[in-house]
Amino acid sequence: DAGITQSPRHKVTETGTPVTLRCHQTENHRYMYWYRQDPGHGLRLIHYSYGVKDTDKGEVSDGYSVSRSKTEDFLLTLESATSSQTSVYFCAISESAENQPQHFGDGTRLSIL
Amino acid sequence: AQSVTQLGSHVSVSEGALVLLRCNYSSSVPPYLFWYVQYPNQGLQLLLKYTTGATLVKGINGFEAEFKKSETSFHLTKPSAHMSDAAEYFCAVSNSGYSTLTFGKGTMLLVSP
Numbered sequence: 001d002a003g004i005t006q007s008p009r010h011k012v013t014e015t016g017t018p019v020t021l022r023c024h025q026t027e028n029h030r031y032m033y034w035y036r037q038d039p040g041h042g043l044r045l046i047h048y049s050y051g052v053k054d055t056d057k058g059e060v061s062d063g064y065s066v067s068r069s070k071t072e073d074f075l076l077t078l079e080s081a082t083s084s085q086t087s088v089y090f091c092a093i094s095e096s097a098e099n100q101p102q103h104f105g106d107g108t109r110l111s112i113l
Numbered sequence: 114a115q116s117v118t119q120l121g122s123h124v125s126v127s128e129g130a131l132v133l134l135r136c137n138y139s140s141s142v143p144p145y146l147f148w149y150v151q152y153p154n155q156g157l158q159l160l161l162k163y164t165t166g167a168t169l170v171k172g173i174n175g176f177e178a179e180f181k182k183s184e185t186s187f188h189l190t191k192p193s194a195h196m197s198d199a200a201e202y203f204c205a206v207s208n209s210g211y212s213t214l215t216f217g218k219g220t221m222l223l224v225s226p
Contacts, residue, residue: 004156031212040122042203042218043157050212058213090156099145099164099207102214104156 003027004105006091012111019078021108023091025071031094032074033102034058034066036087043090049074081112115140115206119217127225132176132191134220136204139185146187147205147214148178157203163187174198199224 003026013019023032033048035058045058047066055066063085065077078085088109092102120135138144145164149157161172168180178189187204201221205214 033213040218043216045213048213056212092157099162101147101159101162103159104149106156107154 004091004093004103006089006105006108008108009106010109012113013081014113015082016080019081019110019112021076021089021091021110023074023076023105025074025093027093027095027103028071029093029095030071031096031102032068033092033094034064034074034076035090035092036060036085037090037107038087046076046089083112086110086112115144115215117204117206117215117217119202119204119220121220122218123221123223125223125225126194128196129193132189132194132198132222134189134202134204134222136178136187136189136217137185138187138204138206140206143182145207146178146180147207148172148176148187148189149203149205150174151201151203151219153200160189160202194222194224196224196226198222 005024007022034046035043037043044060046064049055049068067075088107090107091105094102116139118137147162148160150160151157161170163170163180171177176191201219203219204217207214
């Protein structure tokens with residue numbers, strides 16, 4: 001299995017609080033991705049990174065920011081959490097962008113009350 | 114733009130029966146296609162992928178898929194379902210020049226004894 005660790009695995013917080021999720025990889029892959037998974041919507045891309053300090057927006061980026069200061073770490077921040085951001089968040093990594101598969105972490109279940 | 118349509122949010126089969134999960138894609142250029150499986154409370158696991166070459170692709174756990182360009186399809190099949198195949202399955206598409214995957218909304222496979 002690809003070495004991907006997401007932390008925390010579960011979190012409950014209140015509306016308006018900041019939240020940071022961490023994705024750590026030991027594979028030295030260039031590409032890293034953050035998705036959210038909601039019933040009926042499949043996986044939707046939030047942000048992705050194609051190198052240290054290089055990031056881009058995905059389909060549902062509003063309300064989220066990311067940072068990548070090291071190859072192995074990709075952080076997802078909710079500056080002021082809202083109930084609509086209650087979801088399961090997955091990190092994925094890929095050696096290259098196009099014809100290589102993405103490998104997924106085990107997810108973070110985030111509940112915002 | 115890319116898109117993926119998975120026909121049927123739920124598919125039910127009996128143990129030992131044929132499994133057929135449908136995936137149609139839209140892409141303006143030759144696609145790269147992937148099938149992933151997700152077991153409860155886990156991340157996504159790659160089943161198989163099509164990039165170039167042979168259009169019939171074999172994956173893990175006895176699954177296979179056939180790329181049909183004329184039908185813009187990449188349906189997933191398994192000759193004989195097993196109880197352990199019960200999970201959610203996702204089809205995804207990428208292509209040259211894109212750094213991201215587009216996922217379908219998923220199909221839940223239910224296997225009854």
